Amino acid sequence: MTLVDDLASAAATGNTAGVEDLLRRGADVNGVNKYGRTPLQVMMMGSTPVARLLLARGSRPNVADSSTGTTPLHDAAREGFLDTLRVLLEFKADPGARDHFNSRPVDLARQSGHDDVVEFLKLLEEAN
Structure with missing residues (x-):
């Protein structure tokens, strides 16, 4: 290794x-x-x-998976890890990044039922 x-x-x-x-x-x-x-x-x-x-x-922070196009922010949003998501954003992860299915991190959070992540990302979007 x-x-x-x-x-x-x-x-x-x-x-x-x-x-x-x-x-x-x-x-x-x-x-x-x-x-x-x-x-x-x-x-x-x-x-x-x-x-x-x-x-x-x-x-x-914005490196995308070659097969899916997801970034670490997509993964954190999909899995509901708000603290990790905040750290990624602190280091300039792009909340508007789209994967190969045209999904943003907020879309994956919504699909997975992580309402706290959805609300956080929506507030962030409104602030910008």
């Missing part, structure tokens, strides 16, 4: 200390693992500390 694969695995399991250690050892925060995904794309969505750490180290 490569450092990027290890970093992606640590991110996927919400292992903040492991992510920090691998970044210190030189793992590329925007590198892709053997499945073609970045650590931010595979991170445990409920792990806000991992999201904040990756983003603070330069992870690109």
